[in-house]
Amino acid sequence: MIAKLKGQYGSGIHEASTYLGQNYMIVESAMIPEILQILRDEEQFDYCVDITTMHYPEQEKQFEIVWILYSFARNERIRVKTAIADGEEIPSAVPLWPAANWLEREVYDMFGIRFQGHPDMKRILLPDGWKGHPLRKDYGIIQQDRDWVQINLGIESGQ
């Protein structure tokens, strides 16, 4: 499968390999919609297990987004990864897997990455008016949105 995809997309797939028995591929961000579509329709990856992100502030493209997919027919998982810069948007996977809805909202909430075409791009775990995205590496572990806490909870600090 990987060989076939590589043949089709060539340099769009930066790396396709296996680590500790788990397959992954690193893809150019512009290729993401096409690759995900092919994985779902032609390679039977019908179940979107998870979408998540890592933040590498020292890299030029700070965010690495990961789609973890599973195929019931093949009993196999694959991870698709791509890197994007801060402020860049990435097409939503909701049209492919409705499961992506809340998962993408969580990525937005925690990292501030917006997904194009998402039906309801808003925070999910944190309150709507919150400032900052806690899972970014530059967000301190005891950092809070002080203004929000003071206005909404009526206390000096949540700590």
Next chain:
Amino acid sequence: MSFYEETTIHKRMDATAGAAGSVKTIDRTSHLELDHHDKTFLDTNELVINMGPQHPATHGVLRVILKLDGEKVLGTECVIGYLHRGVEKIAEHRTYTMFNPYVDRMDYVAAVSNGLGYCEAVEKLLNVQAPPRANYIRVILTELNRLASHMLWLGTHALDIGAITPLFYTFRDREEILKIFEKYCGARLTTHAFRIGGCSYETYDGFEREVVNFVNFVTPKIDEYEELLTTNRIWVERTKGVGPITARECVALGVTGPVLRASGVKWDLRKAQPYAAYSDFDFDIPVGENGDTYDRYLVRMQEMRQSLRIIEQAVGKIPAGPIMAKVPKVIKPAVGEIYHSIEAPKGELGYFIVSDGSTQPYRIRVRPPSFVNLQALDMMVRGQLVADVIAVIGTLDIVLGEVDR
């Protein structure tokens, strides 16, 4: 003018009249003059009501905004995050060992499963194998925990729908499981039973005997629960055909666990991608047909029996040997990432761990089954009655500690 506005104006007039010192009754005759569309507020087309976050049937701090047409649900929106503690952020500031107890606090009714998933994920990252004895102990405790989780689900789910007795029965029997946990590791709920590389405690004297006794004790009890509910007419009426979801919808929405199996997909990670010692045991995957609340109930009841089957087989042949693999004192996995998932009582519980080669994980992502399953609530209750929302929240078996993390 609507019913509500009318009354407020009358009240306000009443108040001013009172202040002036005269007693005045509300003049209700004016309602007769309204045109016939506004005569009764039952004509209201849509009503948006708020359920939770403080509500006994939402199983925690879940808030659901319901859009109703009379008793019919037009749509819902879940508002979650009330229990958000930032577990994934905390993980980045702890060592691998230190984070282990935190995972118990996510799905706190199935803490053992959380611990198993986390320990196995880190072991995979370290390329370490837990010894067979540890794996057997893990299987026994995890299956006991599955029973405890399903019992808690059954009791509260039945209570939500109106049957009070099962709650007392299941809590009585769950207590026996918690006693075994307490004897094994000192804790009843947040057990922290496993360590990276195996188990930290040897089984106590008489562990096998107690587990066998428990299996013998609880097998007829499950029949008892079924006697109370399976053919109970009220139960059947309240659950059959309620909150249906098809296999295709389940897969599209990423729904796993008993909900997926009740709609007919024979998929269980213990069989599909066996972990711990599950490949050593004979057990079946119960599946349903209709994907409604009643089928999910039947599937979970069958799962409890299958868990007992696994425990019975495991406890009879716990191998001798060490309970810990050789794991370095300071856990420092090589640079890389791993995704490992297990079949938790609620569905697929996955851990995605990224290591940068230091003693602290660079990133830990928890793929919580409750969070993803809850997404299906809207689809399941649309067009159903408002009372069924309660039944569907119960049948999804969510734990808010895991939804919000």
